[in-house]
Amino acid sequence: MLRRRIVPCLDVRGGRLVKGVNFEALRDCGDPVDAAERYAGQGADEIVWLNISAGEEDWRGLLDAVEQAAERVDVPLCVGGGVADAEHGRELLLAGADKVSSNTAPLHRPALIEELADRFGTQCVVVAIDAARDGEGGWQAFASAGRRAAGRDAIQWARESVERGAGELLVTSIDSDGTLGGYDLELLRAICESVPVPVVASGGAGRPEHLAAALEAGAQAALAASIFHDGRHTISEVKEEVNRWGLPVRR
């Protein structure tokens, strides 16, 4: 039986692991390669690595760090942040990423999704959708780490991303992110019902039952950052909780 995945997320800025609240207020949480290795050893099913500065000067440093992580970590690694063209995707995959995640660039130029999927296969292509409630019962997609509305309905954008070749969607609720109050389950349900690819839930995990609820809502994977970085809960504790909810996890 296919297991649901528990995925620690490493937000990396200038080569350091950081954690923000509502996409702001960053604080230093250590070396990301060490963290990736530690989480893999603790039973993480996958590691998501998001480069949040994404400047040109950071790119070489990012590739070096991904190379180190790929050599030390024997679970899948999804890397994103600053992937503006297929060549960036190629560099990340050659550095050792298993999947490449992209958020802002495809909102500007949706054909990037096809280019990545054609070259590397849909299983390598993750489209990250940052969504915020629009006050009318829907959600808007945001670009640039949640700073700028993209003028697109998030559910429509999810459908279009998959039609263009996304093999997975990483769905972050901007409203919930960093609040530790739980994921936006309505957003997850709406997207999971709209697309035939795996969905990774993100934004708002504060307790193990939050991850279980996201998985019960239909997500194939639940991503969390602070809950793990702060040592509040271990991956095993989360998996025990998910198992209690009757959902299959890798033990």
Next chain:
Amino acid sequence: MSGPVTLIDYGAGNLRSLRAALERLGADVAVSDDAATVARSARIVLPGVGAAAPAMRALRALGLDAAIGEAVERGSSLLGVCLGMQLLFERSAEGGVDCLGLLEGRVERIGWARRLPHMGWNDVAACSGHPLAPAAGTVCYFAHSYRAVPADPAAVVADTELDGTRFASLVAAGLVAGTQFHPEKSGAVGRELLARWLEVPVAA
């Protein structure tokens, strides 16, 4: 420890993880895109990421299809991983392309799944007493939308269930073997499987 391992580089992307996984096991790994080198190798790993048709084009352009066939003919041990496993068969429906034909059967899209790609950790259950057969409780990492349909049921060493239907996830015939899952991404159980593959006696 066994002799050196040639990891075939045909532009298929993530070689680093496979290389690192083999090296952690003490293997002497040479990454090569050279047909003559591959043809002489006693242990060969064929990785693969992406789609079957461009992968076969890349292998043919480098003469690696013939080189792999030659090595297998000589009694070399070959392991295909993910798309690399699918390429071992006769034909793939992904792009409608003829493949290496080292195993009898074809590759088809997974038609029945509720969600594709089949992405994540799933059981790999032994179907035979083959030396590569997984131990009970083996769970490995998958990322694919196509699956192999071996012509000979005896080639299915292990299978995996997805949404109520089973498919071949570990195949072998003679010294040609393949995994649909990624052993290099499957933690300790993947490591153990690669270690056993490295111990397979070669004839070449």
